[in-house]
Amino acid sequence: MWSPEKEEDFIRSTDAVVWATISCNKCDYRYEAFFKKSVPNKCPKCDGNLSSTTPQGRNSPLSAYTEKYASDILEEALKNAGFDDLEVKRNVICDELDLTSRSAADIAIVEKGEIGRIYKPNQIKVIFEVKMSVIWNWELNEKGEIAIETDYDKHKGRGSIYRTDSILKAIGKGAIFRSHFESCGIPYVVVGNSPTPASYLDKVDGSVRAGIVQRFISLTPEPLIIDKSESEVRNPKESDGKGFLRIDSQEELSSFIEDLLKDERVFIGSMLKKSKLGKIIKSLDLNKDYSDIGEDFFKKLYEMDAV
Ligand SMILES: [Zn+2]
Structure with missing residues (x-):
């Protein structure tokens, strides 16, 4: 099933640029991650604002x-x-x-x-x-190692x-x-x-x-x-x-x-007048077997005008 190994495999195997760069507008603080973190919003070094560039084409x-x-x-x-x-x-x-x-x-x-x-x-x-x-949110460190930093909802x-x-x-x-x-x-x-x-x-x-x-x-x-x-x-x-x-x-x-x-199944979606529904039911041949009665009912439903 889907797992961190699958995501790591995608990140390592693709030629596309996957990393977003998150950087401070005042100092040299920056990091690379797959997604931007929810916290912190502010630069931990100088309290400046962090902004991120999401790579195109991933x-x-x-x-x-x-x-x-x-x-x-x-x-x-x-x-x-x-x-x-x-x-x-x-x-x-x-x-x-x-x-x-x-x-x-x-x-x-x-x-x-x-x-x-x-x-x-x-x-x-x-x-x-x-x-x-x-x-998951992945981060890339200076040594080029990647690791999960946060779960899907954080x-x-x-x-x-x-x-x-x-x-x-x-x-x-x-x-x-x-x-x-x-x-x-x-x-x-x-x-x-x-x-x-x-x-x-x-x-x-x-x-x-x-x-x-x-x-x-x-x-x-x-x-x-x-x-x-x-x-x-x-x-x-x-x-x-x-x-x-x-x-x-x-x-x-x-x-x-x-x-x-x-099991064969059919979709029924309709907003019907009760009298119209009654008319359809009365017109069916109820001596047939259940599946055939269902089929006839369904056909008649779809043959009706939309309104
Ligand atoms: Zn800063």
Whole structure:
């Protein structure tokens, strides 16, 4: 699972400039870190103001690294769950679902066999939106050694789904995805490597309850390295409504995938007049089996006018 070793590997292996320089406006105090510290805000030597320059261009190698990482462990989980006819692909395109080359699905579980990246909706089984990043704050000392300086929630650069705008963007993308009829049977999962802010757990649960997102998961079992205080709040296993889930092992990821794939499910989102709902129910052939009745109900729901 995601760990400090993975982040160190990214920092050491990338050619991109990753270090932010934090410097004092009055004296020569400066240090290099991945993120700016929350404390101190003032220079410890002269009490001057500290400002930081965030390097440009570290985001795209970082998302390439995290998406490859997520794709590799999902592939292993899928294999261990025994779905031999499916595979994991990156940057999946599907015109019917508005997943274009400019807004492809980061990762998808798809039917095995296609050589390219273009799929039909019925060949796509799960879609994953990856919102991972470097979550710990790393510092570089004069000797060129690097070490974790603060945990994910104690520095100024919020990473992964600890960033509220990442959560909102993922929910927005899910809502657009759900506006296409063909998406109705495809789970949409947001993959992070940190907890969400505690104050956002209700929004996460709400979007999962509404069916827009099927789950927010974190792939980091232990995001608290430096300070393990209040770990139930700062490192929750899951939210009250179970919309957020921390995955602690490869086995747990396998059973999560198995659960997503084994039962066919459909998305129902609608604001209906009760009389209209009654009309649909009355028109159904209730002698069919449960799954077929569900299918008919669902089709009729989508055939209705939007208002
Ligand atoms: Zn200073």
